[in-house]
Amino acid sequence: MPSTPTNLSTGVPSLDDYLGGGLVAGDNLVVVAEERTAAEALALAFAAEDPEATAWLTFDGSTPPADVRFEALDPALVETDPESMVRAITDIAGTHQRLVIVGFHAVYQRCGAAAATDLYRQTCPRLFDADALALWPFVAGEVPASVLGPIGRIAQCVLEVRSESIRIVKADGRSASLQGAVAELRWDQPGGAPRIGRELVVGRLGEGLRRLRRERGLTQRELADLAGVTPAAISQAESGRRGLSLETLVPMCESLGIGLDDLFGTRRRDHHVLARRERRRVDADTTALFEALDGPVRAYRTTLDPRSTGAPPFVVKGAELVLIARGLVLVDLGDDTPVMRAGDALLVLDQPVLGWTNLGPEPAELFWVLPSAGRTGSVGPDDMEGR
Numbered sequence: 001m002p003s004t005p006t007n008l009s010t011g012v013p014s015l016d017d018y019l020g021g022g023l024v025a026g027d028n029l030v031v032v033a034e035e036r037t038a039a040e041a042l043a044l045a046f047a048a049e050d051p052e053a054t055a056w057l058t059f060d061g062s063t064p065p066a067d068v069r070f071e072a073l074d075p076a077l078v079e080t081d082p083e084s085m086v087r088a089i090t091d092i093a094g095t096h097q098r099l100v101i102v103g104f105h106a107v108y109q110r111c112g113a114a115a116a117t118d119l120y121r122q123t124c125p126r127l128f129d130a131d132a133l134a135l136w137p138f139v140a141g142e143v144p145a146s147v148l149g150p151i152g153r154i155a156q157c158v159l160e161v162r163s164e165s166i167r168i169v170k171a172d173g174r175s176a177s178l179q180g181a182v183a184e185l186r187w188d189q190p191g192g193a194p195r196i197g198r199e200l201v202v203g204r205l206g207e208g209l210r211r212l213r214r215e216r217g218l219t220q221r222e223l224a225d226l227a228g229v230t231p232a233a234i235s236q237a238e239s240g241r242r243g244l245s246l247e248t249l250v251p252m253c254e255s256l257g258i259g260l261d262d263l264f265g266t267r268r269r270d271h272h273v274l275a276r277r278e279r280r281r282v283d284a285d286t287t288a289l290f291e292a293l294d295g296p297v298r299a300y301r302t303t304l305d306p307r308s309t310g311a312p313p314f315v316v317k318g319a320e321l322v323l324i325a326r327g328l329v330l331v332d333l334g335d336d337t338p339v340m341r342a343g344d345a346l347l348v349l350d351q352p353v354l355g356w357t358n359l360g361p362e363p364a365e366l367f368w369v370l371p372s373a374g375r376t377g378s379v380g381p382d383d384m385e386g387r
Helices: 013-018 036-049 076-080 082-093 104-111 113-129 145-154 201-216 220-227 231-238 246-256 260-264
Strands: 028-033 054-058 069-072 098-102 133-139 157-161 165-171 182-187 194-200 272-275 297-304 320-326 328-332 339-341 345-348 355-358 364-371
Touching: 013 165, 013 194, 028 036, 028 113, 028 145, 036 054, 036 098, 036 133, 036 157, 036 194, 054 082, 069 082, 076 082, 076 104, 076 113, 082 098, 082 113, 104 113, 104 133, 113 133, 113 145, 113 328, 113 339, 165 194, 165 201, 182 201, 194 201, 201 220, 201 231, 201 260, 220 231, 220 246, 246 260, 297 355, 320 328, 320 339, 328 364
Parallel strands: 028 133, 028 157, 054 069, 054 098, 098 133
Antiparallel strands: 157 165, 165 182, 182 194, 272 345, 297 364, 320 345, 320 364, 328 339, 328 355
């Protein structure tokens, strides 16, 4: 296994600050940009940060920057021998800690949505397990939502980049305050280096609306009816593209019995805490991940076949702890989908665990731990047998 990357920067210092300290070893950073120049600028900055450790992999023959390793990838191989393509990419991660993987739209155009999604689904977890850093730039419109949606669920970090703003769609292991945050995006010059400016309030509004709908079980249309606006207005507000006036927000909050501070997250707290194991720590046999939960607990063991999906047999209201013993597992929390590897732990505070998916080619094993008092539902421990 290659050494852990020592340079965890995105190549954009202000973006590192915005992410709370840059990248984390194993991060797959997906960038979805409205304009090609923005996607290219972020890819070039990432590569320029550490050229000797960077490999530029391309599916569409695009020209790489100087001073980095270059590999042209043939999309046809994804059709004929996808496992060889996955191995080729992960083998490069064995010698280069930073990968830029461009031209993924060529895979979609040549092989279709299912094959393109499956290639990412197989490659991302292996790069994650190898502690590599990978930047995957996309241009909106070149790859459909049917592909970008599943990719975003598996990736550790997802950014949406527009001409004047950047939104953090997903950032595993970071504070809840980052999820959905929107900040100004500035450019030194057209096609030049990007810089992140102040946070925009529309990001907090969008995240608050999504959280509110999830907690109340509302559709966008139902929330729009309460707010007296169109479903499109709610959709645009949730994506951080536009705001809503106080004349709209105040009556909506009053009808739902909440305050504006609840909606904008001024009292926001983390809904879950993800603890990554120290991959190469050898000075201790036991590492404490969380403080012990009060009261008696129950623990269940679950095994998953390669690329299979399972779910808890009953719903829990309260804290849940998921521990990964082996494999690469995506945990489904609804809006959040952290990806975990062996030795990682996830403490879920106030949203139920909906399911888990083994992303890897080998069987996975996890432990589900919860206070017995926090359990609801009619399925008992005996029903766990065989899971």
